[in-house]
Amino acid sequence: MRHGLCGDLGFSVHDRQENIRRIGEVAKLFMEGGMIVLTAFISPYRADRKRVREMVEDGDFLEIYCNAQIEVCEARDVKGMYKWARAGKIVELTGISLPYEVPEQHDLSVETGRLELDECVSQVMGELERRGVIDKPA
Numbered sequence: 001m002r003h004g005l006c007g008d009l010g011f012s013v014h015d016r017q018e019n020i021r022r023i024g025e026v027a028k029l030f031m032e033g034g035m036i037v038l039t040a041f042i043s044p045y046r047a048d049r050k051r052v053r054e055m056v057e058d059g060d061f062l063e064i065y066c067n068a069q070i071e072v073c074e075a076r077d078v079k080g081m082y083k084w085a086r087a088g089k090i091v092e093l094t095g096i097s098l099p100y101e102v103p104e105q106h107d108l109s110v111e112t113g114r115l116e117l118d119e120c121v122s123q124v125m126g127e128l129e130r131r132g133v134i135d136k137p138a
Contacts, residue, residue, distance in 0.1 A: 001019070001022070001023055001026075001041070002019070005022055005026065006018075006019045006022055006023075011092050011093075012092065013045075013092075013098070016044065016045070016048075017045065017047075017048050019041075020041065020043050020045075020048040020049075020051075020052060021048070021051065021052070023039055023041055023052070024051070024052035024055050025055070027039055027052075027056075028055050028056055031056060031060060036128075036133060036134070038124075040066075042094050042100075044094045044098060044099060044100045044101060045101055046101045046103065046104065049063055049103065059131075062107040062108065062127065062128075062131070063103055063105070063106040063107050063108075064106065064107065064108045064109075064110060064124060064127075065102070065103045065106040065108070065109045065110065066110055066112040066120075067109055067110065067111050067112060067113060068111075068112045068113030068114075069113050070095050070096075072112075072113040073095060073113075081093060082095075082096065085097060107127070108123065108124065108127045110123050110124065
């Protein structure tokens with residue numbers, strides 16, 4: 001998304017909001033085409049997540065909070081963004097110089113900072129099964 005549809009956006013608060021709005025619009029188009037859409041983006045502001053939820057029919061948006069401490073995020077950072085932010089080379093980075101607003105009314109919380117990937121995936125798939133989005137495997 002950042003290299004294509006949102007290639008004209010930077011990382012200001014306004015540009016981050018527009019990035020999430022565009023992602024929501026694209027996801028909505030796929031949903032209208034009958035697809036199940038999973039997106040994974042840093043969406044630091046509650047208002048932006050609420051706006052995307054309101055784009056689709058009630059019950060079609062599930063907010064999954066991928067909960068990990070900042071130290072875990074830094075340890076997993078293959079691009080070195082946190083290191084650059086700590087050195088002052090990046091001035092606007094979520095969790096360092098910009099806030100991350102923890103979801104207050106998420107549909108599922110997955111402890112990605114302490115659980116293994118398979119366990120996290122199992123929780124997400126279980127929630128989709130519970131809601132009838134997908135069938136339970138035979």
